[in-house]
Amino acid sequence: xxxxxxxxxxxxxxxxxxxxxxxxxxxxxxxxxxxxxxxxxxxxxxxxxxxxxxxxxxxxxxxxxxxxxxxxxxxxxxxxxxxxxxxxxxxxxxxxxxxxxxxxxxxxxxxxxxxxxxxxxxxxxxxxxxxxxxxxxxxxxxxxxxxxxxxxxxxxxxxxxxxxxxxxxxxxx
Numbered sequence: 212x213x214x215x216x217x218x219x220x221x222x223x224x225x226x227x228x229x230x231x232x233x234x235x236x237x238x239x240x241x242x243x244x245x246x247x248x249x250x251x252x253x254x255x256x257x258x259x260x261x262x263x264x265x266x267x268x269x270x271x272x273x274x275x276x277x278x279x280x281x282x283x284x285x286x287x288x289x290x291x292x293x294x295x296x297x298x299x300x301x302x303x304x305x306x307x308x309x310x311x312x313x314x315x316x317x318x319x320x321x322x323x324x325x326x327x328x329x330x331x332x333x334x335x336x337x338x339x340x341x342x343x344x345x346x347x348x349x350x351x352x353x354x355x356x357x358x359x360x361x362x363x364x365x366x367x368x369x370x371x372x373x374x375x376x377x378x379x380x381x382x383x384x
Contacts, residue, residue, distance in 0.1 A: 237289040238346050241281060249277035278308055290354040300353055307348040315341040 252273035256262040262269040282304050286292045318340040322333035 234289055234350065235346060238285065238349070239342070241284045241289055242342065244284060245277040245281045248280050249273050252276050278305070285349055286354060290350065292354055303353040304349070307345065307353055310348070311341050311345050314344045 250273070253270055256269035256273060257266055262272075282301070286296070286300070315337050318337035319330075319333055322328045322336050323330055326333075328336070
């Protein structure tokens, strides 16, 4: 693990200062944190609390907690959103997570059944495929800059409508 961290530090100092690359590394780091939160809560629920007989329920609860952590870490740290959380972001986030399950299982099917890879290798490739899906859906759909339509009325002329990106941190009424 120390080697991986050291290598990433060297890569960063060596010129990987492009914000998109840094976002992807932060996104991957959030994924590691989410996995730790998911497994930590799962083991806490099943080993320390009375969920031992309800492992599926415990896994659902731990996964949900990890997605909440993921939403906030990605929103505020990975993609640097400073405005207040909007319900449509939450909806898009969970729609993206739901679709990611389909991407993951479809990729697993493709790599095992159609390409004929070993299931361990296929699982790694399916996870990588899903990570790419998640990153791009979060970047360009869930946390994307919204466009605001501005209406201008000039007496004697028709109404003009133009779209402007919303200013960071600005809340619409």
